[in-house]
Amino acid sequence: MAKTIIEKIWDQHIVYEEQGKPDLLYIDLHLLHEVTSPQAFEGLRIAGRKVRRPDLCFATMDHNVPTRNLPTINDPIAKKQITTLEKNCTEFGIPLADMEHPDQGIVHIIGPELGLTQPGKTIVCGDSHTSTHGAFGAIAFGIGTSEVEHVLSTQTLWQSKPKTMEIHINGKLGYGVTAKDVILAIIAKFGIDVGTGHIVEYTGEAIRAMSMEERMTICNMSIEAGAKAGLISPDETTIDYLRGRRHVPEGEAFEEATEKWFALATDEGAVYDTVLEVNAEEIEPFVTWGTNPSMGSGISATVPTVADFVNESDKEALKKALTYMGLEQGTPLSLIAVQHVFIGSCTNARLSDLRNAAEVIAGQKVHPDVTAIVVPGSRTVKRQAEEEGLDKVFLEAGFEWRESGCSMCLAMNDDVVPAGERCASTSNRNFEGRQGAGSRTHLMSPAMAAAAAITGHFTDVRTMKLAHA
Numbered sequence: 001m002a003k004t005i006i007e008k009i010w011d012q013h014i015v016y017e018e019q020g021k022p023d024l025l026y027i028d029l030h031l032l033h034e035v036t037s038p039q040a041f042e043g044l045r046i047a048g049r050k051v052r053r054p055d056l057c058f059a060t061m062d063h064n065v066p067t068r069n070l071p072t073i074n075d076p077i078a079k080k081q082i083t084t085l086e087k088n089c090t091e092f093g094i095p096l097a098d099m100e101h102p103d104q105g106i107v108h109i110i111g112p113e114l115g116l117t118q119p120g121k122t123i124v125c126g127d128s129h130t131s132t133h134g135a136f137g138a139i140a141f142g143i144g145t146s147e148v149e150h151v152l153s154t155q156t157l158w159q160s161k162p163k164t165m166e167i168h169i170n171g172k173l174g175y176g177v178t179a180k181d182v183i184l185a186i187i188a189k190f191g192i193d194v195g196t197g198h199i200v201e202y203t204g205e206a207i208r209a210m211s212m213e214e215r216m217t218i219c220n221m222s223i224e225a226g227a228k229a230g231l232i233s234p235d236e237t238t239i240d241y242l243r244g245r246r247h248v249p250e251g252e253a254f255e256e257a258t259e260k261w262f263a264l265a266t267d268e269g270a271v272y273d274t275v276l277e278v279n280a281e282e283i284e285p286f287v288t289w290g291t292n293p294s295m296g297s298g299i300s301a302t303v304p305t306v307a308d309f310v311n312e313s314d315k316e317a318l319k320k321a322l323t324y325m326g327l328e329q330g331t332p333l334s335l336i337a338v339q340h341v342f343i344g345s346c347t348n349a350r351l352s353d354l355r356n357a358a359e360v361i362a363g364q365k366v367h368p369d370v371t372a373i374v375v376p377g378s379r380t381v382k383r384q385a386e387e388e389g390l391d392k393v394f395l396e397a398g399f400e401w402r403e404s405g406c407s408m409c410l411a412m413n414d415d416v417v418p419a420g421e422r423c424a425s426t427s428n429r430n431f432e433g434r435q436g437a438g439s440r441t442h443l444m445s446p447a448m449a450a451a452a453a454i455t456g457h458f459t460d461v462r463t464m465k466l467a468h469a
């Protein structure tokens, strides 16, 4: 029977199953960071248990790390989480990329970079954006701290089989339209709950044309559409990205692995529980105006008005969001001024993201009312960007060039947007207070954030004059 990649990977990982009960799944890769692991290790310690497969674990420090004046951390809670992770990894024998390690970075950036993320794997982490790794054709999802403890001690996890969903993206993306715009448009169209109970496979011409980095941006935000996970069947693009990475098999073993990986792709005629379609050609560069990722529109639009909504609860939600965001109904998005620009996060802080932003700002200056920072997703991204001279492009334009980490995506370190100020951010969440108490977040692509940094307001990147053009 024709199967989806979701069913194939799931079935290959069942250790134990019983009618009407969750399945016990084997976990191939367990990623850890400092925020969601302390109690899990403590639980093991109290029960006198060991980590079953430390070799299938990999830890990094990302959420709390400072992006300047390393390694000084002033906040006592942040400091404790960092030192606790270090202690736990030493005690339980888990490999760790600590704050100053050359491999350090946001957990969802370094997994793929190091070749730990591979097709066909089950991958978990105590972090919702674990869905990022699905870009490789893996089942990758976030888990809670008690589940982290379960995986540490058994290398397995109880999971109910989710439903399958296909989101098919037809056609080609227009000039200036990126993967970030696609996923924001999908969430705006279908809502933040559309994926509930499902693992989503993204298919279609637009997905096939995307690089692995773009695919990661798409899968990263699956969770913002309510899905358990998001993935993409492997193809030549996947294989080309993986070849030669540190933890990927070499030589003949790589050829064998490649065959297995290709075989995972969804079979012709496989049936999904739910199918949705999007037309790439209709998507324009996107900006969010509200307090959840579905509250967004193409840049040529205006902030909605209550008249745009039929039901009372939607009208109320709009009013509440606009009050928090300090916006008037009907305002053209391109008239909204920003005070901060953040280029970073596990959604959009890979090398290609920095290149896209640098292309827009090259030879120009950051608007005098804007503070703009670039936080590379990992130390590797930072090094590679510096080798290409991207740091100079940003610095000359007036951006700050920082050390890697989660940073202003959720403001667990010193990188905070002040109350009442607006930030054009390449991250994935725009909830109230996400970038600091009272902060106002607008999600967009790196190119759109770069354009806003230069003009001081949201600007259609397609109208910017690029240095090389």
Ligand SMILES: CC(C)[C@H](C(=O)O)[C@@H](O)C(=O)O
Pocket (backbone or CB within 6 Å): 035, 036, 063, 126, 127, 128, 129, 142, 410
């Ligand atoms: C801190 C962590 C648990 C959290 C998550 O699970 O996603 C964070 O990474 C986030 O983006 O909000």
Ligand code: SF4
Pocket (backbone or CB within 6 Å): 062, 063, 106, 107, 108, 127, 129, 345, 346, 347, 405, 406, 409, 410, 427, 428
């Ligand atoms: S960059 Fe943001 S979304 Fe990604 S793991 Fe860090 S805090 Fe979570």
